[in-house]
Amino acid sequence: MNFSNHRALSSIVTSMVLLVATVILGSAVVMWSNGNFSISKAIATTLYTTNVNKFTEQLVIENTWFGTTPSKFVNITLYNVGSTGISVTDIKITNSTKTVDIPIIHGNILPQTTNSTKINYGWTSKIPVSIIITTAKGSVITTNVSP
Numbered sequence: 001m002n003f004s005n006h007r008a009l010s011s012i013v014t015s016m017v018l019l020v021a022t023v024i025l026g027s028a029v030v031m032w033s034n035g036n037f038s039i040s041k042a043i044a045t046t047l048y049t050t051n052v053n054k055f056t057e058q059l060v061i062e063n064t065w066f067g068t069t070p071s072k073f074v075n076i077t078l079y080n081v082g083s084t085g086i087s088v089t090d091i092k093i094t095n096s097t098k099t100v101d102i103p104i105i106h107g108n109i110l111p112q113t114t115n116s117t118k119i120n121y122g123w124t125s126k127i128p129v130s131i132i133i134t135t136a137k138g139s140v141i142t143t144n145v146s147p
């Protein structure tokens with residue numbers, strides 16, 4: 001019996017197994033890296049879009065005044081200085097003892113226009129309040145006033 005023929009066959013089989021394993025692992029690495037790149041690209045695009053959109057919003061709290069008729073209220077006038085429309089989604093009024101959070105449904109402010117909002121709020125003289133405006137794009141504008 002001649003064993004030299006069997007050794008050559010086993011080296012061919014071993015080489016083929018190693019080649020197939022290398023191709024499978026190489027393909028897996030390429031698919032994994034493409035998936036990671038796609039996810040990273042999507043995250044970077046979302047972050048860029050979100051932050052650029054925030055920079056285009058230019059909202060100013062132009063005037064805040066307190067009234068008493070028929071009951072105590074706060075009137076807040078917002079001015080859109082920017083060149084794009086802004087959608088206000090929330091106004092929060094807070095002081096050292098209480099917070100009033102008012103979700104706004106139709107808070108669209110066109111460019112170069114003002115919007116005045118009257119909010120029922122039981123304010124107390126000489127106790128400062130913080131007014132926090134939040135937009136649909138996530139911008140936050142804050143001011144502190146005292147009745």
